[in-house]
Amino acid sequence: MKWFFRITIFLLLIPVQTLLLEKIQIAGVKPDLALILVYCFSWARGEIHGLLWGVALGGLVDLFSIGLLGVNFILKTTTGLAIGILGRSFLNLSLLWNVLIFFFISLLHDFLGTLLVEGMREGGLFLLAQPDMVGRALYNSLFAVGLLFLFSKRSGEKGSFDHAGVLFSAGGNTRSTE
Template sequence: MKRVLIYGGILILMMFLQTSPLNFLKFFGARPDFILAAVIAIALFRGDLEGGIYGLVFGLLQDLLYGDILGINALGKFLTGYLAGYCTRILFRENVLIPIIITFLGSIFHEVIILAVLYFLKFDYPPFLFLARMIVPFALINSIMSTFLYKVFQKTRDAFL
């Protein structure tokens, strides 16, 4: 229960950062997704099931509070959190590069899921242009941010859990 409160509190803080003036800064045309980076960090520590659950809950909360299409972030963050947690079964998670690589690939995976849903809903997005101009910078920003978040979760785990 203590772990759920701590992780939930950190994710709520990430939701506030998501709407803060800090998120209005663009890096190469892309904004960081604090919630996605935190879900991936939790998944790396807690595994696939908890990563998927936190992704689903906070993705749905993000959809309810800020989204246009209900369930799109919930689906993307659930699948990304689950897959990132599943990777910990085969990768050594204490390696410093693992959170960076998993966050980079997870961010691309998340955005591809969003693009696929938008495509099936008949939204007109040029996928290759979007990939080159938005998704790669988005993944780079989230990867850089993940190093800090991973350290926060590591210190939280060592101090409280």
């Protein structure tokens, strides 16, 4: 059943991203479903799953994109690994904190992607920060709220966001290292 679920997500990502989410874009901004899924899987399952989902979904997005090949692969793989590592203890926080962290991860993802594609032009870093980055980060965060909530209810490993406003939790992660 797990493999069927994984293959279904892998096969439906591009059609959902390009067809369905195209219809619900706001002000020309649509969410990055691959980034949302990589974040949620990394948060729920750890760095190995995050790394693998980042490789799979980043590579898939790069395969079907018309941009520079490898940018999504690098960014989503790095995001999956970093969030998986941080998910051991630091991201075992309230839903609000996870959404705020995801907002900044999404901003950083778009900024680094633009930096890799556009490079340093004569205008400097300030011209790389485009207004739609904040809109996409907000939109991504709205989608991530629902998925993080579902992951927290489905996964007994992370609990139910009981740490409310605590920035650092002493509990850490209860996952086994098997």
